[in-house]
Amino acid sequence: MTAAATLLFVTSLGAQASKSGVQEFDPQAFPGQVVDDVVVPVPSEVFSVLDKLGEPNWQQELRDVDFPNTTDRTKLAMIFGVVVAEGFVAVQAEDTEKVKDIGREVIDMATALGLIKSVRPHAQAILDAADKSDWRSIRKEFDQTQKTVRDSMEQMKDMDLSQCVSLGGWLRGTGSVTSVVTKNFSADRAELLNQPMLVEHFLSTIGKMSPKMKEHNTISDVSKGLTFILEKMEGAVDGFTKDAVRDIGKTCDSLLLEIRSAK
């Protein structure tokens, strides 16, 4: 890496752009290669904006992390995503005990998924950082935990399960955002829900899942819920109304309830 430093050569592409005036780009006429992979933002990316727009009571947004025992790996994967997202809420609330509870839940979930070996170092780092109230490190570890689990699933050719982790996390994160926005509605806060590309990505991902996976009751319901959420997002041309935010929140909450149910 130090070799790179010796090759230091800095240019300003921005300056070139300003010299040639306003540049416009048409994605439809793009002559190159489109990378289909989508990086789903972690909840704290949205939470950080909500913090800048006011001081949400994150403690009020925390939810119970006692999840039912299940051997359903589809549900386990989604629950894992939900647990990690709950971790981001706990960090926002700076709640040490809750972070520790979630760290322990991460261990239980990873054990149930057969991934404890790769997850344990991250879970331990979360518990250690919680003792020091090192919120920055905890955020990083939650992000790493989710990536490790998804990478492990993908190495085992469980691509569908890996996507379920992202889905669970996104639903929990979005549920929290709608709750905060509904309590203190403003156009700026509501605009954070303008995420149609992510919803389309999840719908497309479900569409590519195996027939067995698509027939799973929860996946089928998540697909219907996401279609409804996408309609609300696409309908918010002039901005989101409080009702639209509430509707998206209710949909997330009902899907999360189903994910958490023991059935």
Add this chain to the structure above:
Amino acid sequence: MQTKPSLLCRTAAILTASSLIITAPLAMATVDDAHSFAMEAAMPFVEQGFIVREDYWNGEVKSGQKLMVKHQMFKGNEYAFWLGSANSNVKFELKIYDEKGQEISIESKTSGMFASSRVNPPKTGTYTIVFSLASEKENGLFWALAYGYR
């Protein structure tokens, strides 16, 4: 009786060994190396409070071929993107566009094995990142694109 190698021979041997150490990793360059360089680009940003995401895009691309990724960004955050390559002497291009096709990068830099670009998204929504890597020596180039926010 053993003869001592001449100073010239020893120097040559040291230089050969050194060049092997230096070139071996490049010869076996991977996307992991590309990500390491992207992370090197991220270091000064981390010092300024940026949080680096663990997920990133990566792959191998033909020299000069343009690549495009779509990404969700939130108004109110500042973002930085770091493009790294495992190959040396690469010319980078990294630009970020809004939904209307207007370039919104506020500061872009290239430096050796990586490039970076900073953005303050004017709206919450989907943005397009267009980038390319060009080399006069190699046809296939490993790349990794990471990002952070604050």
